[in-house]
Amino acid sequence: MRNTGVSLFAMAILWGAGIQATQLRAIAQTGPVISTLTPTAETAGSTLSVVLPIENTGSATAGSLAVTSATLSTAILLTPSLPLAVGNLAQGSSYGVTLTFNASSLMAGKNYLLVVRGNYQGPSGLVGFSVNRIISYAASPFGQPPNPLTVTPTLDNPHSVTQVVSAANGGVITVTGADGSVFTLSIPANALLSDEAITMTPLISVAGLPISGGLLAGVQLGPDGLQLQQPATLTIQPATAVPVNQQVGFGFHNTGQEFFFQPLGLASTITISLMHFSGAGVGEGTPGNAGNPTSSVDQLVQEAQQIIGQERGCQLLGIGCGQDFNQELEDLFQEFYEEVVAPLVEAALTDDSQAQTALDTALAWAHDASLLLNQTEPIASEIALLLNTQVPAILENVYSKAYNRCLGDGSQGQRMIEAQKMISAYRDLQLIGDGSVFPNFETQVGACIAGNLTFSFDSTVIGAQIVPGAQTFNSDSTVDAQQIPLMFDTASLAYTGNGTLNYDSRIFSIDWNLPVTDCSSGVGNSGKIGVTAQFDLNVSPLSISSASELRLNVSVMPSVTETDTYCLTSSAGTVSSTATDGNYDTFLSIAHGGSGSDGFPPSPYFVNLNTPQTFNLTGNSSAAGIDFTANESSTLMLSQRNP
């Protein structure tokens, strides 16, 4: 009997507990009752996926439950096909109804009533149910219409630095702003497809910057639009230190268009990882409204900045923010892959007009994902598929399409465009170790390129050789070369040629730093000039549509001499001597950043085809206690000979 008593007592307690548990979700009813649990909603492009858990909170099984309709305002139900047979839904059980809608008719940020109807077998037969939930339609950030912000940067041109960086070796460029901020750009080997003149110009200010405390330090990187194959690192050492949680990275294009926030590296040193060139910097304070940039890559970078910026502050300040940093980033990058990268890549596999955008976007995504994320699935597999299979396939398609178009086109300019795409694709394939796929590359490029180019050059170089405390030798030389034919060499993939470099005028004088009169003079002797022009493959080579957009890297090797008379007149009479100099060649090299004693050639010019361009360059150097200054003004014209 005692046992019986204990058993009854336990039953009573359990019964009471059962009542309490039931009261958490429902008051017991006779028969099934269909309720809902919190739904989840995700957007991918115009597709909205909703999972609505329905739960039987009644007191009996809902037999043969079926969903017969699901409506969400004007959105069109895509899946599942209805009716959807769920089966028996036992008391206390739930079932997630997964619904996908074409949500293109819905407005982002608005709430919509989801109505799911169906029927089930209850105690009195087949009866209906209808449940409701509000769904907030949050469209994907990558599917939103662009609303770009334009800022107005003021450049610190006197502190600008231009340096040619080798594609094979990479390079480091440093520039210091007027306020003492130091910017260092590190470009790894093989990040460039061809050698490039990189310009870094510090920013004095940025009007309209959407950061509460304004500009901390920034720099304009050129050429704008340059695309890197590997990320470069910009390190910024601001003249003024600010707390890490007040540092906000940003970027923009051209002269301030398409502003976007971009993440800083997680270390305390301020770094920005760059896959393409534009303005870049760091502001002080909190980020404001930057709108929505047009480029999907910029949208991704801006979204990532929100996550990384918070995590950076938390890590460096040693506080826990509670966010699942890695998971949030993984979700963001996976969403970008599904919505942007995968469709672009799929299209570019057969449509080479989409190749440039697809490659720029996919490579930026892959490199940022590799840099920021642990190699978790499915992103690791997606990166591998992209780099090992899809990118080579896109490049092979570009090459083949360009070659076929080239052979059927009579226009020299158009054939140059196609040849340049072939070279770019081939160079890309070489970098990823797949260059052997086109064994007849040189022959095919040679067959594609038709006709010569001509090169004209008008150049004035004013130089001075200063011996401190003694003489200053002044050199003023003007030379020109006209219509030099350049032929394409398939081995070096360059146009080459040489011709006469005319010496147009020569002024030579000496400041003797003595109580004498200078009577020096000089005569320029015409000579030769060698020219090499290669395609610049770094700025959107696959999307060029007109010949004037073709950018070429032009190296010149002048060889002229001067016959100078060194002469002074004093009370004792006139003294003179004559010597043959190489002043123009030397000072041209110095104007291009050389030392004057490191020989030739001077650094290349980057010119657009069929467009005269003037370069004003200044340089100086010192050697053996002698100072050299040089100022160059040269106009180059590279033209196609045939239409």
Place this chain on the structure above:
Amino acid sequence: MVDRVAVSPISLTFSVILFVLITAPLPAHAELISFSLSDTTLDSTAGGNVVFDGTITNDSGADLNASDFFFNFSAYDFTSVFPNQDLGVSSDFLIPNGMTSSIVALFDVTVAGGATGQSFPIQVQLEDVNNDLSAIQTVTVSLPSGTAAAPEPQLTWSLAAGLFLMAYRLRPRAGSKGR
């Protein structure tokens, strides 16, 4: 002789507890959310629509908007009636914690068909974004006998034509009068 079964003091104690547990009224469970209807039974016509007005009481512990509440409808004749939520759909408003809303349209029911005199019960439950559930109430939509649906014009014409045909067939025939 009747064997007596010994009853220990302990089992008596449990019996008393059990008795108390079974017979004592359960403490009233305070609902976190609830709704009160102005009418639980409304008359309609076939093809008609009726609106159930009422108030919402929010004791969930947090301020909620009308659009944070959802109605669940169960156990109804899905071939005859279609319940639809109105609360928080066309307009939204705050229902602070501990407050009851003014009388508003909570939901409506469209009657697709049915015979006069028929009633359609619907179990209605209120739910909120935190998955709190109200007690279930049953509402009824009736098709009273005196509110037979007016026939459609086509039906009227069919009836008239039928009556005319019957009258024609039953008319006195002139040719048979003299036979």
